[in-house]
Amino acid sequence: MRLWQKLALLCTLQLLALAAMVADKQWTLQTGTTVVLPTLPVDPRSLFMGDYARLNYAINRLELDGEQALGGDKDFKPHDRVWVAIQPQPDGARALSVHHQRSAIPAGQLALAGEVQYIDTRQARNGATLHTLQVRYGIEQYFVPEGTGRQIEQPQDGEKVSVRVAIDQRGKAGILALLLDGRERYRETLF
Known part of the structure; x- marks a missing residue:
């Protein structure tokens, strides 16, 4: 050639x-x-x-524990691929649950793929440890x-x-x- x-x-x-x-x-x-x-x-x-x-x-910060906790999996590490179940609402879509596998999201719910950027850990007033995922979707x-x-x-x-x-x-x-x-x-x- x-x-x-x-x-x-x-x-x-x-x-x-x-x-x-x-x-x-x-x-x-x-x-x-x-x-x-x-x-x-x-x-x-x-x-x-x-x-x-x-x-x-709002769906960039996903509460894993406490009053605002989402359903789904709880054990994540930075750079994990996650699947977030999204529900459209009149005032804007909201996250329902977060999972490691797409197959864990129930039929009829939108599945949005993202990547865990970091995990914020803090103490609640009652002494419980609360975890929040910071997720990026592109x-x-x-x-x-x-x-x-x-x-x-x-x-x-x-x-x-x-x-x-x-x-x-x-x-x-x-x-x-x-x-x-x-x-x-x-x-x-x-x-």
Whole structure:
């Protein structure tokens, strides 16, 4: 094989890899079940990537013990893959349980895949040890037009920021739109 043929093959493989990544994201957005997640946005600027909203959801912190404890498994380590059962609600989806295996989530509930970032351990007033998982789902950043990141970080007059996401059959989530007070502010597009 000649040098130019090798280069052409290499370029073709790179283009196919990029097309596969775009197609995978679009598959999630087009076929996934849509839910709305209320957010707590922070840090809207990246020197190299422009404005973005770093998003924090209630489902990022999963209580394993105490009054707010979720059902499911209790023994996790950092970097474990987890499956979180999600239930859509009028005011935003909420987590019901967290598991090591997807098969543990009952039929009819959405399964969202995530990764344990760390485990927060603290003492309750009664002396019990409480554990909270910090979980990442891959939907914690959303890039916005330059100069608009602060509007999301610091909503005006009690505005509520939420995100409409699609969760596909593999448990993968993708952001469809960013909402301010329930109205679409930014919508994810292919280009």
